[in-house]
Amino acid sequence: MATKSKVLVVGGTGYIGRRIVKASLAQGHPTFVLQRPEIGLDIEKLQMLLSFKKEGAHLVEGSFSDFQSLVDAVKKVDVVICTMSGVHFRSHNILLQLNLVEAIKESGNIKRFLPSEFGMDPARMGDALEPGRVTFDEKMKVRKAIEDANIPFTYVSANCFAGYFAGNLSQMQSLVPPKDKVLIYGDGNAKAIFLDEDDVATYTIKTIDDPRTLNKTLYLRPPENILSQRQLVEEWEKIVGKKLGKITISEQDFLASMKDLGYAEQVGVGHFYHLFYEGCLTNFDIKGEEGAEEASKLYPEVQYTRMDQYLKIYA
Numbered sequence: 001m002a003t004k005s006k007v008l009v010v011g012g013t014g015y016i017g018r019r020i021v022k023a024s025l026a027q028g029h030p031t032f033v034l035q036r037p038e039i040g041l042d043i044e045k046l047q048m049l050l051s052f053k054k055e056g057a058h059l060v061e062g063s064f065s066d067f068q069s070l071v072d073a074v075k076k077v078d079v080v081i082c083t084m085s086g087v088h089f090r091s092h093n094i095l096l097q098l099n100l101v102e103a104i105k106e107s108g109n110i111k112r113f114l115p116s117e118f119g120m121d122p123a124r125m126g127d128a129l130e131p132g133r134v135t136f137d138e139k140m141k142v143r144k145a146i147e148d149a150n151i152p153f154t155y156v157s158a159n160c161f162a163g164y165f166a167g168n169l170s171q172m173q174s175l176v177p178p179k180d181k182v183l184i185y186g187d188g189n190a191k192a193i194f195l196d197e198d199d200v201a202t203y204t205i206k207t208i209d210d211p212r213t214l215n216k217t218l219y220l221r222p223p224e225n226i227l228s229q230r231q232l233v234e235e236w237e238k239i240v241g242k243k244l245g246k247i248t249i250s251e252q253d254f255l256a257s258m259k260d261l262g263y264a265e266q267v268g269v270g271h272f273y274h275l276f277y278e279g280c281l282t283n284f285d286i287k288g289e290e291g292a293e294e295a296s297k298l299y300p301e302v303q304y305t306r307m308d309q310y311l312k313i314y315a
């Protein structure tokens, strides 16, 4: 059996990063996690890093303000996965990755780089609304730097993380299901794709040593998780044995709601608009497309979590 690549996770204590560290260990990769001195007194992050170490990960000190430390960290491994923050209401530092791209270029040993993507495919979001398009524009800048430097890559298009989009029945401003009434976007029939974050991590690690995904985008489209908002709500109604009231919001009213909001919320409204009115995750076909692969086809052995199961934890 071929030896498993050594993996460095940058951003390993983050929301998706921590799951990627665990999946890498679970799939038997020698796993390295960047430990940044900037975490200082953040006891939660430190404890998480130590728990990774307990599970067999190697902690590597390095900082984005010390270029050589990034080069040294990158030199230790074959594959780099970056899970740099990119959610505006938490923290958004996508362009910091340009330093990492430089470090990978300098070290010259990396067989695969997975930048912080894990969402909508930025290459298909060229017409996205302001200000939310910043996410896609910045991810595209990082892609350009990677490709200009001829760094081997895989982009993971992970669609909707269930924790952000399923548990709340796709309601903004909440992470739990509404009790009585649910806001439905337009006719509620645009199809989205929902992924348990642990499955995102599993597929991500599956791809790193796979020649079929070299210099390609891996789309996570597990067929049973391609659901409209109405279908998602129905799954929840079955679990709780109760119908929710439906309040429909038109496209115009939804977009108009943006004007009184702060920047981070405006970014969110734009993203929700593309997802639930335009159906931006499913309004294109990847079949036969050069440069695109679908995860559940490549890795049918992954028993991905269906949303009827996922939602039970919220009941």
Ligand SMILES: NC(=O)c1ccc[n+]([C@@H]2O[C@H](COP(=O)([O-])OP(=O)(O)OC[C@H]3O[C@@H](n4cnc5c(N)ncnc54)[C@H](OP(=O)(O)O)[C@@H]3O)[C@@H](O)[C@H]2O)c1
Residues within 6 Å of the ligand: 010, 011, 012, 013, 014, 015, 016, 017, 034, 035, 036, 039, 045, 064, 083, 084, 085, 086, 087, 090, 091, 093, 096, 116, 117, 118, 119, 120, 158, 159, 160, 161, 162, 164
């Ligand atoms: N598809 C979806 O539904 C969805 C949902 C959420 C996020 N995403 C995407 O997933 C990716 C990761 O987002 P996330 O929410 O997991 O991120 P996050 O938890 O907010 O942050 C991830 C990590 O970024 C690092 N970081 C933040 N600021 C930094 C700085 N100034 N210098 C160096 N490192 C810094 C930290 O790494 P340390 O561990 O070193 O402290 C942090 O743990 C983004 O591309 C985002 O767009 C997708």
